[in-house]
Amino acid sequence: MTAGHDPVGRDARSIAPADLFDLSGKVALVTGGSRGLGREMVRAFATAGADVVIASRKSDACETVAAEVRELGRRALPVAAHVGRWDDLGRLTDLAYKEFGRVDVLVNNAGMSPLAPSSAQTGEELFDKVIGVNFKGPFRLTSLIGQRMAEGDGGSIINVSSSGALFPQPRFAPYAGAKAALNALTTAFALEYGPTVRVNTISAGPFLTDVSRSWTEDNRRHTRSAVGRPGQPEEIIGTALYLASDASSYTTGSLIRVDGGLY
Template sequence: MDLSGLFSLMGKVALITGASKGIGFSIAEIFAAAGAKVVISSRKQDALDEMSAKLRSKGYEVTGIACNVGNSEDLEKLVKKTIDTYGQIDVLVNNAATNPVFGPVHETSLDAYDKIMDVNLKAPFHLMKLCFPYLRASSNASVINISSIGGITPEQGLGIYSVSKAGLISLTKVFAKEWGDHKIRVNAICPGLIQTKFSEALWSNEKIMNYMMKALAIKRVGDPEEIGAAALYLASKASSYTTGTVLTADGGFTI
């Protein structure tokens, strides 16, 4: 049996939000290494230019397009520029997220609530709709939504963030059911504690880390590349009969 093409993304175009660092960048690098043409997006073009150059120096095909996913017009421009550059979209990864608050849920302001929901839930919904015509034309379309273990069980201090990620899981399942007839697969990944700048408030907190180490089956913080590898499975032919799934990569925290 020839397995060389099972995890290949050769000839595919992948669009990844929140991809100038952390989990998003690791997904981008792994997808590019698998042969995909990759568009990375985040708010700051200078950061994207730097990281695109880093990947292109390895021989990968990568383009950076700035976008504030909380802005609907920016999302429309992102899709248009991606199509203008590569002519298609085969894989969409909704990774961009925000959490401007940490503390009791009743202390979360309405402004913070709106920002969390706009970025973490509304933006993936809108971007999936914008990409639909191009995903439908693909021979192996895949949407991957990066949720969180907080979307399965609310995390202390991350109340509304957890609510938004639970909503993203539900959104994933809704789209998976409705888009099956269009041969578009839609899945979610729920990372646990991953060592990124985004989660630094957690893994740099000794009290939280002591609690996590007692709860984890694999007693360490995860690496962004481990989420990238899970995303490659969901983007490739290896998962051709997988849709609507919620894949946890959390060191056994949710067992």
């Protein structure tokens, strides 16, 4: 392969960097898209030219973000759906394809991370909810949409995992386990739906989203990391755009840590 050329014959010297991140004509579906990191990704994708499906449990919250997308000149479909419910995900998929005819980018972002006093005091209902939202839901939705992507023009699937899977602690063991399982799904689905569908993980560290309101003031200011602080929600955008777009055409089955260098 000659320098400056990729295996499919495109001349890298002729590609403007901004074009690599262009999502014009694409459709993105983001779960947990009404707040936090999901909302930032929705807005970023719309700004890059994509139409967006915003899914979360509350329809009014989805509609609020959909209005923001429309103000950016893109189409938006708000859908109230619970990602831990198998049937909701089938309905979400059908609505997205009915409205847009395709999904090019799927972001499995919805999650829940409750703390428990101890493992012995973790109830079955809480355990099942954590596994359902963080693992069962992404498995089901990726199965439905990834298969359609593979049968069509391909696409990109982004699993939003957590540093909790890499640095687990007893008080959130089910969450850590579910996110570790999500990391494993990334590899399995990358193999199953490749080569035209890319599947990658963002391993997110502590971000100052709504959940951080319950943190101590010290935890809101400092982290045990190379950067030494939690992330601002908008700091997820660069990695999300990279994985959603052609900029990452040779990246699949990967886990990218966006955690400020936790240790």
